Amino acid sequence: MIRIALDVMGGDFAPHEILKGAQETLKKVPDLSLVLVGPEEVLRSFPASSRAERVPAPEWVSMEESPSEALRKKPRASIRKALELLKAGEVQAVVSAGNSGATYAGALFVLGRLPGVRRPAIATVLPTLKRPAVLIDAGANVDCKPIHLLQFGYMGALFAEKILGIPYPRVGILSIGEEGGKGNFLVKRAHTLLSQSDLNFVGNLEGRQIYLGEAEVIVCDGFVGNICLKVSEGVAEAVTEMLKMEVKKDPLALLGFSLARKALRRFKKRTDWREYGGAPLLGVNGVVIIGHGRSDALAIKNALLVAKKFIETQLVERLSEALKQEKAQKNQALQ
Amino acid sequence: MIRIALDVMGGDFAPHEILKGAQETLKKVPDLSLVLVGPEEVLRSFPASSRAERVPAPEWVSMEESPSEALRKKPRASIRKALELLKAGEVQAVVSAGNSGATYAGALFVLGRLPGVRRPAIATVLPTLKRPAVLIDAGANVDCKPIHLLQFGYMGALFAEKILGIPYPRVGILSIGEEGGKGNFLVKRAHTLLSQSDLNFVGNLEGRQIYLGEAEVIVCDGFVGNICLKVSEGVAEAVTEMLKMEVKKDPLALLGFSLARKALRRFKKRTDWREYGGAPLLGVNGVVIIGHGRSDALAIKNALLVAKKFIETQLVERLSEALKQEKAQKNQALQ
Numbered sequence: 001m002i003r004i005a006l007d008v009m010g011g012d013f014a015p016h017e018i019l020k021g022a023q024e025t026l027k028k029v030p031d032l033s034l035v036l037v038g039p040e041e042v043l044r045s046f047p048a049s050s051r052a053e054r055v056p057a058p059e060w061v062s063m064e065e066s067p068s069e070a071l072r073k074k075p076r077a078s079i080r081k082a083l084e085l086l087k088a089g090e091v092q093a094v095v096s097a098g099n100s101g102a103t104y105a106g107a108l109f110v111l112g113r114l115p116g117v118r119r120p121a122i123a124t125v126l127p128t129l130k131r132p133a134v135l136i137d138a139g140a141n142v143d144c145k146p147i148h149l150l151q152f153g154y155m156g157a158l159f160a161e162k163i164l165g166i167p168y169p170r171v172g173i174l175s176i177g178e179e180g181g182k183g184n185f186l187v188k189r190a191h192t193l194l195s196q197s198d199l200n201f202v203g204n205l206e207g208r209q210i211y212l213g214e215a216e217v218i219v220c221d222g223f224v225g226n227i228c229l230k231v232s233e234g235v236a237e238a239v240t241e242m243l244k245m246e247v248k249k250d251p252l253a254l255l256g257f258s259l260a261r262k263a264l265r266r267f268k269k270r271t272d273w274r275e276y277g278g279a280p281l282l283g284v285n286g287v288v289i290i291g292h293g294r295s296d297a298l299a300i301k302n303a304l305l306v307a308k309k310f311i312e313t314q315l316v317e318r319l320s321e322a323l324k325q326e327k328a329q330k331n332q333a334l335q
Numbered sequence: 336m337i338r339i340a341l342d343v344m345g346g347d348f349a350p351h352e353i354l355k356g357a358q359e360t361l362k363k364v365p366d367l368s369l370v371l372v373g374p375e376e377v378l379r380s381f382p383a384s385s386r387a388e389r390v391p392a393p394e395w396v397s398m399e400e401s402p403s404e405a406l407r408k409k410p411r412a413s414i415r416k417a418l419e420l421l422k423a424g425e426v427q428a429v430v431s432a433g434n435s436g437a438t439y440a441g442a443l444f445v446l447g448r449l450p451g452v453r454r455p456a457i458a459t460v461l462p463t464l465k466r467p468a469v470l471i472d473a474g475a476n477v478d479c480k481p482i483h484l485l486q487f488g489y490m491g492a493l494f495a496e497k498i499l500g501i502p503y504p505r506v507g508i509l510s511i512g513e514e515g516g517k518g519n520f521l522v523k524r525a526h527t528l529l530s531q532s533d534l535n536f537v538g539n540l541e542g543r544q545i546y547l548g549e550a551e552v553i554v555c556d557g558f559v560g561n562i563c564l565k566v567s568e569g570v571a572e573a574v575t576e577m578l579k580m581e582v583k584k585d586p587l588a589l590l591g592f593s594l595a596r597k598a599l600r601r602f603k604k605r606t607d608w609r610e611y612g613g614a615p616l617l618g619v620n621g622v623v624i625i626g627h628g629r630s631d632a633l634a635i636k637n638a639l640l641v642a643k644k645f646i647e648t649q650l651v652e653r654l655s656e657a658l659k660q661e662k663a664q665k666n667q668a669l670q
Binding site: 064066127128129139142143174175176179181183184185187206207208209210211212221222223224226227228229230231232233234235236237238239240241242243246247249250252253255256257258259260261262263264266267270271 | 399401462463464474477478509510511514516518519520522541542543544545546547556557558559561562563564565566567568569570571572573574575576577578581582584585587588590591592593594595596597598599601602605606
């Protein structure tokens with residue numbers, strides 16, 4: 001039985017939507033048990049069962065708090081407690097939709113990094129017109145050095161290969177203009193390092209090419225990566241909203257859309273970020289899944305399923321093994 | 336009669352689509368004359384008229400060339416010649432869909448900056464669910480200092496106020512997380528400067544908030560701004576494509592969509608970047624409009640219309656005047 005710790009105080013809609021998501025997951029996924037971590041008075045409302053353990057943590061980190069300060073001042077915060085359960089081997093993964101900076105800082109502090117990794121990073125799977133692609137880093141490291149981007153390339157490629165099952169994935173770097181000479185200081189220098197690596201490096205990618213599916217791994221710093229994700233969500237929402245507005249003006253179009261109901265539902269599912277679950281924090285010593293801050297019950301269920309998949313596919317062990325091999329092969333790149 | 340110089344060699348689809356766009360514009364807009372700049376053999380195909388002058392330039396800058404090198408090695412390039420016509424007062428604006436780095440470098444060299452401006456920047460108008468918003472810088476300056484971002488805020492606000500007619504526009508800085516403490520080094524320091532300014536500064540904006548219309552001016556460095564634009568285009572295209580794919584699977588949905596034809600056409604127009612024309616390079620001493628690299632005839636026509644509007648509304652004079660006032664009021668911020 002797989003056991004996952006869930007931070008019930010993480011996210012804009014915590015604890016209500018988190019608990020609801022937990023309940024729905026337990027109902028639908030039989031071979032999974034949850035350890036709910038949060039204040040006693042919150043947990044009390046959750047029906048106890050053999051598959052739902054409740055571990056009290058009297059404090060929690062809000063979305064606005066400074067991660068390093070929260071880590072120092074709140075040793076009994078729910079996310080910290082959840083990570084400690086993982087460290088102690090009592091659970092196999094942690095899921096939190098809370099303050100991602102605090103989850104990152106806590107994971108570094110409690111679990112530590114895999115050998116050879118300088119900066120763990122958030123890897124998000126994006127839908128494209130072809131295969132799904134991995135964007136790394138999606139927000140853990142806002143200021144990066146070229147060597148960090150090289151490592152993100154290695155971790156992202158391993159993830160795409162071992163978890164998504166894409167052999168020899170194409171790795172690109174998010175930039176402006178396709179030519180290698182284009183980009184900011186960081187990207188130009190990272191481009192040189194990536195070109196010299198043995199990755200299947202395809203050079204600069206423009207924002208447009210991500211969604212055309214022109215690479216399976218997209219490397220960027222966490223500032224650019226997070227903006228890229230949030231802009232994507234915003235555009236998808238705005239485009240859908242504009243479509244609705246135009247259709248509402250016109251009775252014939254309204255009728256037409258009611259005929260297309262099923263196709264529209266499939267479309268909505270395909271463009272809804274909640275369907276893609278959480279994003280793993282790659283490079284720490286354990287399965288840590290970062291959920292979207294605006295997670296509702298559906299998003300939490302999908303984040304838990306992602307965690308389950310990563311446990312089953314032995315993500316961390318494989319990554320650790322692959323990093324060791326990389327290290328043996330070239331003592332330069334990952335040191 | 337307004338006279339605009341058009342670089343016929345600029346853009347992925349030059350010269351064919353550029354010439355086609357010129358021809359369509361002349362047909363539809365009577366109070367406009369064009370000066371077409373490009374190699375003689377290309378211009379020869381264009382029907383001469385009292386409203387279409389042809390100025391030969393034997394060289395041109397390709398999309399891949401290094402801007403500074405092109406500027407040095409090709410003194411007779413079409414974009415350079417067009418800018419010289421503007422400098423000499425023979426035209427009132429320049430439009431080019433070519434290598435935007437070369438247009439930027441050429442404009443700096445030939446026209447110079449308005450007094451007080453450190454870095455001219457590209458201001459792009461974005462559609463949002465509320466009013467249009469100005470994103471500045473959309474790609475001219477890939478590596479910026481905090482003071483540059485402050486100036487972009489001033490130029491963007493003047494543009495929103497004087498050209499878009501939005502009094503006291505809200506200015507936000509593109510970042511990750513809404514709180515002031517979040518962002519990379521550059522954004523955190525620019526946030527401090529913007530907070531101390533007399534702009535209507537609303538703090539950090541997440542990518543999602545751009546399209547919700549939560550500010551009228553969005554400040555960012557040109558690297559992030561350009562990625563933001565290209566990602567937006569990519570998502571809008573991908574979402575539309577996914578919708579088509581789902582509808583095609585289902586005959587009933589196909590029928591429904593044929594009923595909604597008109598609404599879909601309005602929607603397409605609203606989300607099509609080509610409808611929004613070109614983006615002005617703010618802060619140089621003249622009206623320079625940068626068209627999208629993938630411009631077709633329609634996009635060129637709209638870029639020419641944008642140039643015309645900027646001439647009519649005396650964009651550069653107003654900006655220059657406003658900058659002088661700003662400078663008089665606070666000798667700090669714009670120096």
